[in-house]
Amino acid sequence: MNRLILIGNGFDLAHDIKTSFNDFISDYFCSAVNSFFDNGYYSDILLEINFKDDFSYYDPKPKPVTNETVYDVADKLNKSRDINFKFNSLLLSKVYSKTSILKWVDIEIEFFNVLLATKHGYKGPKEVEAIKKVNEQLEYLKLKLIEYLSKQESQFNNTSIKNPLADSFREEIKKHEIVTINLTEDKLPNNLYFLNFNYTKTFEDYFKICQRHIPSKFNYIHGNLSGEYGKPIFGFGDEFDKKYLEFEDEKNNELFKHIKSFEYLQN
Structure with a gap:
């Protein structure tokens, strides 16, 4: 069982970063x-x-x-x-x-x-x-x-991290929420995958926290500001x-x- 986490503009706005x-x-x-x-x-x-x-x-x-x-x-x-x-x-x-x-x-x-x-x-x-x-x-x-x-x-730094949000990424998958198979009990995800639609790296501190506990990967689907993960895609x-x-x-x-x-x- 894996968890896919979609990061959009609302994630930055929730951290008081004016990126709209x-x-x-x-x-x-x-x-x-x-x-x-x-x-x-x-x-x-x-x-x-x-x-x-x-x-x-x-x-x-x-x-x-x-x-x-x-x-x-x-x-x-x-x-x-x-x-x-x-x-x-x-x-x-x-x-x-x-x-x-x-x-x-x-x-x-x-x-x-x-x-x-x-x-x-x-x-x-x-x-x-x-x-x-x-x-x-x-x-x-x-x-x-x-x-x-x-x-x-x-303007974003470690002090901006919201711990309840970081905890929610790592919480167990609830057995009653899964309909494709029958889980006998709640279960931690085997892997996390962050799919980031933003150009900003706001989510990366959360990724690092999660990675300490659960194998995790990420993808900048629109590229990022530095171009390290692809030039920004805009159009x-x-x-x-x-x-x-x-x-x-x-x-x-x-x-x-x-x-x-x-x-x-x-x-």
Whole structure:
């Protein structure tokens, strides 16, 4: 009898590590807006914030902007007649519209929708170039995400371990919970297997505790931040989506660059 333990984003959130996509995007906009107030401009391949004409002062300057206040401040900048608040990326624009209102976003689904819209909006060589640009924008976001999560991961240490959780991983398999065979008594698992869907190593301290008592293994199914267990996999994953089937008739490899199943094979 073995136990499979699935580790998802809720595991990090339960340890007060802000690793949701919304936390990341809010932090990205927070850094961009604060940089604008500090330097008078901000620019990357996704977003530009600068003054129009010779205008170089904005009042009031609400520094420092936090993740909690960033969307209110960004909206004011966006509506200001004296400031250019320009999205260079349809993907980031869609993500912004969702997070500023709903406080939640699935970046990977938004990426797929933008990929689909781009495919329908261009033909021939222009389509290939447009898809490349969308992929470059997601790649940039991916690098920013890795940078952000690395900072979040560094905040976790042994003092954050929740002992009841560690105990639950090692508890006996209850005989009344098993329907495939008849157990005569409760039984300790022969092996534990941690399947980690996160990029972070938060679970590894729990793994080490368990390994002292029960043979244990782990797998980073999406890779990890350092790349030791595979480069981080980030992209669209629902190959059963009817719209995805449209891609399979295309001869454009750029469409598949950030499709998860292709990345899984590379790890």
